[in-house]
Amino acid sequence: MLEIKNLHAKVDGREILRGIDLAINPGEVHAIMGPNGSGKSTLSYVLSGRDGYEVTEGSIRFNGQDLLALETEERAREGIFLAFQYPVEIPGVANATFLRSAVNAVRKHRGLPDMDAMTFLKTAKAKMKQLQMDEKFLQRAVNVGFSGGEKKRNEVFQMLMLEPALAILDETDSGLDIDALKIVAEGVNALRSPERSALVITHYQRLLDYIVPDVVHVLAGGRIIKTGGKDLALELEAKGYADIVAAAA
Amino acid sequence: MSAQPLADTLATAWEAAAGRLPGADRPEIAGRRRAAFDAFRRHGLPSQKLEAWKFTGLNALERQSWALPADPGPANDGAADAARLAAAALPEGSSHRLVFVGGRFDAAASRLDGLPDGVRLLPLSQAGEALAAALAAAGEGRAESLAELNAALASDGLLLDVAEGVTLAKPVEIIAFGAPALVNLRHVVRLGRGARATILESYRDGGGTGWTNVFSHIAVDAGAQLDHVRLQDEAITAYHAALGRVDVAGDARYAHVSVQGGAAVARHELHLETTGARAVLDLQGLALARGASHIDHTLRLHHALPDCSSNQLFKHVVDDRGHAVFQGGIRVAPHAQKTDAQQLSRTLLLADRAQIDTKPELEILADDVKCSHGASIGDLDAQQLFYMEARGVGADEARRLLLAGFAAEIVDAVPDGVLREHVAAYVAGWLEGGAA
Numbered sequence: 021m022l023e024i025k026n027l028h029a030k031v032d033g034r035e036i037l038r039g040i041d042l043a044i045n046p047g048e049v050h051a052i053m054g055p056n057g058s059g060k061s062t063l064s065y066v067l068s069g070r071d072g073y074e075v076t077e078g079s080i081r082f083n084g085q086d087l088l089a090l091e092t093e094e095r096a097r098e099g100i101f102l103a104f105q106y107p108v109e110i111p112g113v114a115n116a117t118f119l120r121s122a123v124n125a126v127r128k129h130r131g132l133p134d135m136d137a138m139t140f141l142k143t144a145k146a147k148m149k150q151l152q153m154d155e156k157f158l159q160r161a162v163n164v165g166f167s168g169g170e171k172k173r174n175e176v177f178q179m180l181m182l183e184p185a186l187a188i189l190d191e192t193d194s195g196l197d198i199d200a201l202k203i204v205a206e207g208v209n210a211l212r213s214p215e216r217s218a219l220v221i222t223h224y225q226r227l228l229d230y231i232v233p234d235v236v237h238v239l240a241g242g243r244i245i246k247t248g249g250k251d252l253a254l255e256l257e258a259k260g261y262a263d264i265v266a267a268a269a
Numbered sequence: 270m271s272a273q274p275l276a277d278t279l280a281t282a283w284e285a286a287a288g289r290l291p292g293a294d295r296p297e298i299a300g301r302r303r304a305a306f307d308a309f310r311r312h313g314l315p316s317q318k319l320e321a322w323k324f325t326g327l328n329a330l331e332r333q334s335w336a337l338p339a340d341p342g343p344a345n346d347g348a349a350d351a352a353r354l355a356a357a358a359l360p361e362g363s364s365h366r367l368v369f370v371g372g373r374f375d376a377a378a379s380r381l382d383g384l385p386d387g388v389r390l391l392p393l394s395q396a397g398e399a400l401a402a403a404l405a406a407a408g409e410g411r412a413e414s415l416a417e418l419n420a421a422l423a424s425d426g427l428l429l430d431v432a433e434g435v436t437l438a439k440p441v442e443i444i445a446f447g448a449p450a451l452v453n454l455r456h457v458v459r460l461g462r463g464a465r466a467t468i469l470e471s472y473r474d475g476g477g478t479g480w481t482n483v484f485s486h487i488a489v490d491a492g493a494q495l496d497h498v499r500l501q502d503e504a505i506t507a508y509h510a511a512l513g514r515v516d517v518a519g520d521a522r523y524a525h526v527s528v529q530g531g532a533a534v535a536r537h538e539l540h541l542e543t544t545g546a547r548a549v550l551d552l553q554g555l556a557l558a559r560g561a562s563h564i565d566h567t568l569r570l571h572h573a574l575p576d577c578s579s580n581q582l583f584k585h586v587v588d589d590r591g592h593a594v595f596q597g598g599i600r601v602a603p604h605a606q607k608t609d610a611q612q613l614s615r616t617l618l619l620a621d622r623a624q625i626d627t628k629p630e631l632e633i634l635a636d637d638v639k640c641s642h643g644a645s646i647g648d649l650d651a652q653q654l655f656y657m658e659a660r661g662v663g664a665d666e667a668r669r670l671l672l673a674g675f676a677a678e679i680v681d682a683v684p685d686g687v688l689r690e691h692v693a694a695y696v697a698g699w700l701e702g703g704a705a
Contacts, residue, residue, distance in 0.1 A: 068659050069659075070655055070659075071651065071655065091658070091664075092655065092658040092659055093658040093659075093661055093662060093663050093664065093667075095659075096658065096659055096660055096661035097661045101659075101660075102659050104656065104659075107656070108650075108652050108653050108655075108656035109653075110653050110656070110657070110670075110671070110674060111674055111675075111678075112671075112673070112674025112675055112676070112677035112678060113670050113671065113673070113674035113677075117670065118657065118660070118662070118670060119660075121657075121662050121666060121670060122657070122660035122661045122662050125660075125661040125662050125663060125666070126661045129661070161674070178660060182660065182661065
């Protein structure tokens with residue numbers, strides 16, 4: 021599904037990613053862990069095509085396509101979803117308006133007719149119930165005045181509505197208490213299927229108790245320095261990053 | 270194209286038209302109109318040397334030869350184009366409606382039936398004795414010269430008088446279609462004590478390059494409440510200049526929303542004064558400028574008495590070579606203690622050559638007041654655009670949603686119901702490129 025080869029990327033002229041190789045097969049959940057500043061968020065932004073993140077070397081293929089040739093919105097329509105570490109507030113734009121526009125853009129790309137307002141509302145309310153979100157959030161401006169936890173839940177809500185092929189969760193656990201974390205994890209798990217994949221970026225192992233990964237990678241200094249099974253996350257939690265980073269250096 | 274100065278061509282036009290203007294048969298009105306024209310002639314058009322006109326020039330008016338609209342004869346019935354009217358009006362039956370075409374009342378297109386007792390709603394041309402008072406001078410000086418030109422030439426307008434304690438449930442709607450000529454409309458609105466009313470004042474493209482010159486006098490008596498929504502959507506080659514004087518008495522509330530999305534050059538100027546304690550002025554505006562459009566909102570608030578509050582929120586969306594102007598003048602008189610006056614101007618400049626001049630002007634002579642002003646100018650937020658695009662929303666659609674979100678705060682200030690839907694539809698149409 022996703023194949024990253026020797027990926028190098030710069031931000032503000034500084035090289036952050038220094039040769040990443042990563043392959044995610046359909047149905048797999050991969051976790052990327054690593055110390056602060058290791059390039060985790062940069063990787064998520066490069067995958068979603070954010071301006072200012074310049075790929076200098078390497079390639080990314082997504083379902084056989086050259087991902088780097090696509091605009092951000094085209095990537096999203098092809099099935100890439102980024103749950104933001106810091107969801108953006110959009111005053112004046114209702115959550116429902118924004119999300120319906122997104123859902124229909126993705127549907128149009130897939131050759132499906134627009135989702136009518138009634139069906140949209142029904143579907144949205146069912147997903148919100150699943151995430152224990154108040155329906156009032158549909159009429160509120162996107163993320164404006166939401167608490168940290170509400171913002172993260174809203175990200176997962178959008179993900180459930182858009183049903184992406186590859187979900188990238190960038191530190192979705194940060195700022196969540198344990199109850200919210202479980203709800204969010206259940207939301208992500210609900211999407212797991214043999215066709216869908218996920219890339220879970222996290223600083224802590226805690227989230228991986230609830231979203232159990234198939235593969236765990238350690239990212240440090242812009243490179244993947246170690247790859248293993250889910251036990252690697254436990255090892256990192258117990259020993260910290262220092263030993264592994266030192267061993268790889 | 271005329272080599273003659275503007276005042277001379279207008280003098281010729283005025284001489285020709287004076288005999289058929291409303292009230293021409295009454296000496297005191299004919300005399301007042303002549304005096305008003307002389308005052309305009311003496312002062313000429315407002316010049317950019319005046320501080321209040323620094324950012325908006327009317328030189329383009331001098332370069333054209335202006336005529337008054339052709340005389341349609343005694344009746345102007347059915348002059349409004351049916352399709353244009355349907356597109357511009359509130360749903361049939363939801364308003365009391367006065368339609369003007371080229372400055373003349375179109376009775377057939379208007380709806381003045383079913384008025385409650387205590388409400389007088391008429392075209393000014395049929396206002397009889399009230400006409401003389403309506404033509405009274407707004408001031409004596411070059412800054413007010415357009416109001417004097419208006420008094421000299423006003424062919425019609427709105428007269429609304431709501432008696433004490435009366436609530437007018439349906440909005441009063443004025444729809445004025447421009448004409449390829451100089452059109453002068455003059456409106457008089459008076460709300461008695463504790464009365465309530467809502468007005469939607471719309472200026473619409475009537476085809477061709479015209480110049481609409483409006484003067485309004487609005488008086489809101491003690492405890493009364495007026496919601497006044499104004500929509501300026503003149504032809505993109507047209508000129509529009511409006512001056513309004515608003516007096517708001519004690520415990521009264523005047524809420525105004527101005528949306529301007531048309532004209533080559535448009536200025537909407539309001540002079541507001543509190544004439545009693547605890548008056549509330551709630552003022553919102555939205556300027557939508559694209560192409561070479563120049564849109565000006567100028568306000569002068571005089572807090573003359575204690576315990577009054579005012580709030581100004583003006584937003585500007587400027588694209589292409591558009592130019593928006595916001596001038597917010599606040600004067601707090603020495604004894605107007607406990608005044609609360611807030612002002613905020615926010616602008617999105619969407620192109621390199623788009624411009625905004627935003628100027629607060631505060632003169633505070635009392636010492637126990639809360640006054641604040643602020644201005645922000647920027648482009649659309651790149652993070653917000655990226656966030657939307659990362660959900661699959663196309664760049665154009667994301668921009669449109671963000672602009673609609675920026676405008677929403679002004680649209681939401683319009684009274685709920687048909688009125689807000691009407692304004693929301695206009696703004697959405699403009700953002701999609703359909704209007705203006």
